[in-house]
Amino acid sequence: MESSAQAIATNSLILIVTIVVVTGIMLGRVSEIIKVPDVILYLIAGILIGPAFLNVLSIEAFPIENNFILTFGSAFILYEGGKEINLKVLNKVKVSVGMLSTVGVVISAIVVGIVAAKIFNLPIMTGLLLGAVIASTDPATLIPVFKQISIKEKIKQTVVSESAFNDAVGAILSSALLGIVMSGQFSASKSFEELLISAVVGLGAGILVGYLLIVLVSDKRIGVFHSYAPIMSMLTVTLAYELATIFHGSGYMAVFTAGLISGNKKMFNIWLEDNDYNSTVHFTESISTICRMFIFVLLGTQVNIKALSQYWLPAIITVLVLMFIARPIVVLVSTAFDKKAQWTFKDKLFMMWVRETGVIPAAVSGIIVSMKVPGYEIISSVVFMTILVTLIVQASTTKALAKKLGVLEETEEKLLQEVA
Structure with a gap:
């Protein structure tokens, strides 16, 4: 009987993988043709093949597989986000990035959370949980956008670094609030202490695992596993996450920190052979x-289409509050303390607009839905609407706004003027 159940679970996982990968490949190609962010098509495809319409794939039947995919997927993407950060450039804008990705996340969660609690008539802690889930931005969406247009390096590194850091901070804050909502107990001092311990332990685990494993695949004498560099990158994610979790730390902070070390290995005088480096890049991108x-x-x-049709208007209002009230406050407060960066008002306007929501909020929302947290239908509807609106409206207008505000690199700006 047990072996039969295991066989069914295995077949279920294989079925999920097959359906999602086939759907993803096809829509990825379509997105290239019609110039629409692929994640929008993935979302729509999920609705169509889900219980709402064709019922080809119902995750409620596979809760364990669902949690595994969402947890590992979000961890790996955070690891990749960490690798995108250039610590040398980051050093010039560290105050802004630090404020945006910590204080900024908290401000955004509070502003949106209070509004959402009022609009949806939710308990304040559930409202704050909703605010925390959508508070972070998305490096997986921003990086492809910035590959298409040459934004000034200072702004680019600030926005990309913020998105990577605030994903980790947003995930930690969401986890802490999720624990409070589920237990019904709240202590400000205890919650802050747990949050601090979670971040510090995660940071330590990430540094330890990230440095050790990158050395083991390097061209140094100790780099005995250099030919397994791509596989070791996946091991880095799982090992950092699990080590942090065992010691009650944040697995998300751990994988992000490990990615940060991997992406800046030359600063630690660590090098990979060209073949190993290229194969690792291709593997991790895939x-x-x-x-x-x-x-x-x-x-x-x-x-839930029924819930979405019921909550679509308040969900859009919540998204608008996030975009036009919370985000401007976050940018103005965070950049006010960074005199060294010498931000212009146009720089700040651009940073206010570029805050697409994506992977980590989607993953955290999926976990909340699978746990049937009180108010999960509302949270899921708002997250879906936030991703849809920010990607369609903000991602598609980034280039035009950058040109209008004059934040493009000079060569790119001249090229656009010649074309015009």
Whole structure:
């Protein structure tokens, strides 16, 4: 009987993987043709193949598989986000990035959380949980956008670094609030202490695992596993996450920190052989793409059309509060303390607009839905609407706004003027 149940679970996982990958590949190609962010198509596809319409894939039948995919997927993407950060450039804008990705996340969660609690008539802690889930931005969406247009390096590194850091901070804050909502107990001092311990332990685990494993695949004498560099990158994610979790730390902070070390290994005088480096890049990009497919398709399957039709208007109002009230406050407060960066008002306007929501909020929302947290239908509806609106409205207008505000690199700006 037990072996039969295991066989069914295995077949279920294989079925999920097959359906999502086939769907993702096809829609990824379509997105290239019609110039629409692929995650929007993944979301729509998830709705279509989910219980709401065709019922080809129902995640409620596979809760364990769902949690595994969402947890690993979000962890791996955070690892990749950490690798994108250039610590040398980051040093010039560290105050702004630090404020945006910590205080900024808290401000955004509070502003949106209070409004959401009022609009949806939710308990304040559930409202704050909703605010925390959508408070972080998305490096997986921002990085492809910035690859298409040459934004000034200072702004680019600030926004990308913020998105990577605030994903980790947003995930930690969401986890802490989720624990409070589920237990019904709240102590400000205890919650802050747990949050601090979670972040510090995660940071320590990430540094330890990240440095050790990157040395083991380097060209140094100790780099005996250099030929397994791509596989070791996946091991880095799982090992950092689990080590942090065992000692009650944040697995998300751990994988992000490990990615930060991997992406800046030259600062630690660590080098990879060219073949190992190239194979690792191709491997991790492929895994990251697959993770994005899974997270957004699965989020789509979890969208409750009945709840969405019921909450669409207050959900849009919540998104507008996030975009036009919370985000401007966050940017103005965070940059006010960074005199060294010498931000212009146009720089700040651009940073206010570029805050697409994506992978980590989607993954956290999926976990909340699978746990049937009180108010999960509302949270899921708002997250879906936030991703949809910010990607369609903000991602599609980034280039035009950058040109209008004059924040493009000079060569890019001249090229656009010649074309015009």
